[in-house]
Amino acid sequence: MIALRDVVVDYGRGARAVRAVDRVTLDVPRGQSVALIGPSGCGKSTLLFAVAGLIRPTAGEIRIADESVEGPRRDTALILQNAGLLPWKTVWQNANLSLFLGREYPKLTADAVLEELGLSDVKNRYPSELSEGMKRRVGIARALSTSPQVMLMDEPLASLDTLTKERIQDLFLKLWARHAFSFVLVTHDIEEAAFLGQRIVVLSARPASVKAVVDNPKMGGLDYRKAPAFRDVVLRLRTELERET
Ligand SMILES: Nc1ncnc2c1ncn2[C@@H]1O[C@H](COP(=O)(O)OP(=O)(O)OP(=O)(O)O)[C@@H](O)[C@H]1O
Ligand SMILES: [Mg+2]
Structure with a gap:
């Protein structure tokens, strides 16, 4: 579903160029999940934004559903750390942002989604009236x-x-099981990576490489958090990250 081939991202040009991502190759099959974890400032967000079509790679190629990513795509959603809600719109209006973007989306309605996420009772409230x-x-x-x-998520x-x-x-795991989207999750959190990633990619210090x-x-x-296999994965990730920082 998502294919990255030797993706390089530089900020700036010439002598002042800063390489943020260095030859990352990665595949996410349809319906699967990958977690990206790596030291602070290594280039995780840069890589994710490139997959989202917000940053053009300096070299290499990113494909989604077998099409080269040239800009933001309708079939791709991006969730950022602060949730990026519009403070002057209600919960229902925020959840319906796709309507404001003037695009038509099939299947789900905001009401159904708010219900699934346990937010029906607060749908007429404003973001400032909500807990984090x-x-x-x-x-x-x-x-x-x-x-x-x-679904692309940057430390949500x-x-x-x-x-x-x-x-x-x-909740996210249940939604994933039900809606079968592919997702890439960027996180600092070792346990989150081990709970949600079918594969976890450990990135190097900047420039990010696999x-x-x-x-x-x-x-x-x-109940995976209590399983021995979970502990093993957490330990392995911790060891890899400690070696990197
Ligand atoms: N617009 C930009 N112009 C120049 N350099 C940038 C720009 N955005 C990010 N960088 C640099 O690129 C590198 C990677 O940044 P990025 O935000 O991708 O890292 P990150 O892994 O997401 O960090 P964090 O863990 O803190 O979220 C950093 O050294 C950063 O300073
Ligand atoms: Mg980041």
Whole structure:
């Protein structure tokens, strides 16, 4: 579904160019999940924005559904850390952003998505009236309301308390099972990567290159956090990251 071939991203040109991503090759099959983890400032967001079509790679190629990514795509949703809600619009209007973009999306309606995310009761509230965890869920609802084939997430649950974070991760896992989108999750959080990534790609310090790929075939159950395989993956990721920083 998503294919990256030798992707390089430089910021600036000539002597002042800064390389952020260095020859990353990666495949995400349809309906599968990949977590990207790496040291702070290594180039994770840059790589994700390139997949989202917001940054053009300096070299290499990114394809989604067998088409070269030339800009933002209708079938791709991006969720950022702060959820990016419009403060002057209600929860329902925020979740319906696709309507404001003047595009038609099939299947899901904002009402159904808000219901799935447990937000029906607050749909007429404004973002400033919500808890941080609710805001992040509205961000997920908005992304989902466009029926994406590809979901890209840049630390969507950063700086939430552990239990809120884990509850939203559980919810996200259920949504993924039901809607079968492919997703790439950028995270600092080792346990989040091990809970949500079928494969976890460990990136090097800047410029980001693929340092290790950890398979995580036993993920997918809500009780996986308590499984020995989960602990093994967490330990492996910790070791790889400590070597890198
Ligand atoms: N617009 C820009 N112009 C120049 N350099 C940039 C720009 N955006 C990012 N960079 C640099 O590129 C590198 C990678 O940045 P990026 O935001 O992708 O890292 P990250 O891994 O997402 O970091 P964090 O973990 O802090 O979110 C950093 O050194 C950063 O300073
Ligand atoms: Mg980042």
